[in-house]
Amino acid sequence: MELWRVVSPSKSHEEARRSAMTxxxxxxxxxxxxxxxxxLTACGGGGGGAGIIDPGDSDSVADALRVKFGxxxxxxxxxxxxxxxxxxxxxxxxxxxxxxxxxxxxxxxKEISYDADTEGASALSVLYAKVTGSGSFFRAELSQAQAYxxxxxxxxxxxxxxxxxxxxxxxxxxxxxxxDAQRVSNVDEICFESVPAxxxxxxxxxxxxxxxxxxxxxxxEMLAIDGDILDFSEAEYANQNCTGDVLATFSDTxxxxxGPELISDSGLTVNEIDLEVIDSPNESEIGNRExxxxxxxxxxxxxxTSLDDASSPENRPTALDLDxxxxxxAGGGNAQLTxxxxxxxxxxxxxxxxxxxxxxxxxxxxVSQQDSVDQRGMEWASYTRxxxxxxxxxxxxxxxxxxxxxxxxxxxxxxxxxxxVNLSGERLVIxxxxxxxxxxxxxxxxIASNGILxxxxxxxxxENDLLLFNFLDDGSYIHFEVDDDxxxxxxxxxxxxxxxxxxxxxxxxxxxxxxxxxxGLSDAYDPPPNLFLSANGDVLTLEVDEDGDQxxxxxxxxxxx
Numbered sequence: 001m002e003l004w005r006v007v008s009p010s011k012s013h014e015e016a017r018r019s020a021m022t023x024x025x026x027x028x029x030x031x032x033x034x035x036x037x038x039x040l041t042a043c044g045g046g047g048g049g050a051g052i053i054d055p056g057d058s059d060s061v062a063d064a065l066r067v068k069f070g071x072x073x074x075x076x077x078x079x080x081x082x083x084x085x086x087x088x089x090x091x092x093x094x095x096x097x098x099x100x101x102x103x104x105x106x107x108x109x110k111e112i113s114y115d116a117d118t119e120g121a122s123a124l125s126v127l128y129a130k131v132t133g134s135g136s137f138f139r140a141e142l143s144q145a146q147a148y149x150x151x152x153x154x155x156x157x158x159x160x161x162x163x164x165x166x167x168x169x170x171x172x173x174x175x176x177x178x179x180d181a182q183r184v185s186n187v188d189e190i191c192f193e194s195v196p197a198x199x200x201x202x203x204x205x206x207x208x209x210x211x212x213x214x215x216x217x218x219x220x221e222m223l224a225i226d227g228d229i230l231d232f233s234e235a236e237y238a239n240q241n242c243t244g245d246v247l248a249t250f251s252d253t254x255x256x257x258x259g260p261e262l263i264s265d266s267g268l269t270v271n272e273i274d275l276e277v278i279d280s281p282n283e284s285e286i287g288n289r290e291x292x293x294x295x296x297x298x299x300x301x302x303x304x305t306s307l308d309d310a311s312s313p314e315n316r317p318t319a320l321d322l323d324x325x326x327x328x329x330a331g332g333g334n335a336q337l338t339x340x341x342x343x344x345x346x347x348x349x350x351x352x353x354x355x356x357x358x359x360x361x362x363x364x365x366x367v368s369q370q371d372s373v374d375q376r377g378m379e380w381a382s383y384t385r386x387x388x389x390x391x392x393x394x395x396x397x398x399x400x401x402x403x404x405x406x407x408x409x410x411x412x413x414x415x416x417x418x419x420x421v422n423l424s425g426e427r428l429v430i431x432x433x434x435x436x437x438x439x440x441x442x443x444x445x446x447i448a449s450n451g452i453l454x455x456x457x458x459x460x461x462x463e464n465d466l467l468l469f470n471f472l473d474d475g476s477y478i479h480f481e482v483d484d485d486x487x488x489x490x491x492x493x494x495x496x497x498x499x500x501x502x503x504x505x506x507x508x509x510x511x512x513x514x515x516x517x518x519x520g521l522s523d524a525y526d527p528p529p530n531l532f533l534s535a536n537g538d539v540l541t542l543e544v545d546e547d548g549d550q551x552x553x554x555x556x557x558x559x560x561x
Contacts (some may be wrong), residue, residue: 011455052202052228052258055169055194056560058133064163069127069140070156081128081137081176084184090119094177094185104192107164112190114158118179122307127158127180131171132189133536145365166194167202170450174503180402187503191451204271205258207296212303212326215242223303223326229350230254230275252280262293265319270304272316291316301328306354336360336385337421338561340368340455340470341428341444351472351495351513353478354406354428354444355455357561361386361397363468365478365493367513377515378480379405390422398466398482400492400515406430448473449560452500452535456558459539469558470538475499477509479520490517505532505543 196202259272377400511522
């Protein structure tokens with residue numbers, strides 16, 4: 001498999017620092033204009049909207065969600081709802097069909113379709129609902145008049161009141177019912193995709209996500225926005241067009257709270273934004289707040305901020321700076337990639353997959369039965385990538401692939417071939433040049449990312465240097481693990497097959513290729529344990545019942561990449 005066998009070839013400092021710090025939080029008057037960099041520093045307070053709830057934060061979703069059953073408001077109970085006793089005869093049955101509209105808009109009441117079957121004349125009396133991954137559940141009890149049975153006909157309504165400040169993303173709800181004989185049904189799960197309405201605070205925050213930059217009066221300002229956190233960095237250059245020597249740099253971190261829409265002085269729709277400095281090299285700036293407005297033009301990928309800002313929400317500006325917008329950027333000179341792609345090798349017994357992670361590393365899997373053993377395994381490396389050409393500069397962290405992969409460690413620690421990685425639509429294109437001549441070109445397809453499918457990196461802190469899973473839509477999984485500090489753990493790759501029951505969470509695995517000994521899923525325990533896997537939006541939880549006593553001995557959380 002040739003793809004994975006390529007051989008990889010002036011101001012004083014203090015004056016500039018003070019100027020940058022002033023620029024980062026307050027208007028700076030340069031050549032008669034007002035420069036505003038505070039624009040995106042977040043805090044709550046005042047006119048901004050309430051904080052946006054991440055659908056992946058199951059406890060926050062559960063706290064804000066409201067459940068109604070047959071018109072009755074559900075109460076919140078800590079812990080887990082009762083489970084079905086499979087040895088009891090006549091348990092009710094529940095089915096929540098996937099074939100229903102699962103898109104929700106923040107602020108709406110979402111009706112859920114379901115089917116219930118109770119035994120004989122028994123009546124459905126209690127509903128249980130739990131946001132998957134949360135530490136509490138909802139319990140709604142029907143009155144005697146509302147209780148449903150086969151004789152009465154007509155199922156009670158089931159609805160969710162979606163919080164108005166729910167952000168974009170997926171959350172799941174597990175549902176079960178109980179009859180008047182205290183018998184509990186099976187658990188069925190349905191997942192919803194929250195899609196904030198245009199103009200809402202959640203939609204406006206979503207439009208801000210990513211990297212933005214502009215050159216203004218000799219300074220390159222860069223904004224990296226992830227959720228409600230904005231990392232601001234600035235470089236001052238010798239020339240007004242942002243060329244020449246770098247005279248000074250500055251960075252700080254801000255938290256942002258997006259508020260409702262309003263109409264700017266120019267007649268354009270904008271959103272309020274409140275900003276607070278939460279980390280800065282100048283400690284006196286921490287805690288400072290500003291109140292501003294912004295507008296994202298999705299057609300031109302431009303971000304417009306206010307001409308001025310204010311230290312109180314009452315004085316929030318209403319005029320946009322239409323002459324000096326930020327433009328969406330790939331990440332500056334080091335244009336990192338984020339995503340996972342797989343090569344269609346045409347051979348079910350071979351594997352070629354690469355994950356580009358947000359931290360500037362990639363993790364690669366290579367397995368082919370035609371290769372020798374020392375050319376199968378995993379490769380983990382940091383990299384920089386030229387924003388224009390896509391040329392990679394690779395630094396190996398761990399490699400068990402030998403001559404396979406993007407970097408041939410059998411040739412030493414120097415990259416000797418040029419590797420270019422770029423996107424063509426959704427596909428990843430890898431091109432290898434040797435001595436200036438094209439040697440190889442491969443196109444990889446993105447992997448699915450929904451439910452448990454996708455790329456999952458362990459939440460920190462964790463004892464491993466790297467712990468990563470891919471769950472693929474062909475029923476296979478890939479496990480990457482590196483732990484240099486524990487001599488009893490073997491680092492490397494595991495590739496296997498899995499089956500997963502979404503209702504119970506039960507995960508069953510079998511191995512195909514394993515170089516990490518007992519650290520993976522397929523043979524981590526003897527006898528094999530009970531494994532339970534559940535996804536709640538962008539959080540995956542793996543639970544282990546080592547001895548089959550129905551008690552969880554180990555639980556690990558992962559975040560979607």
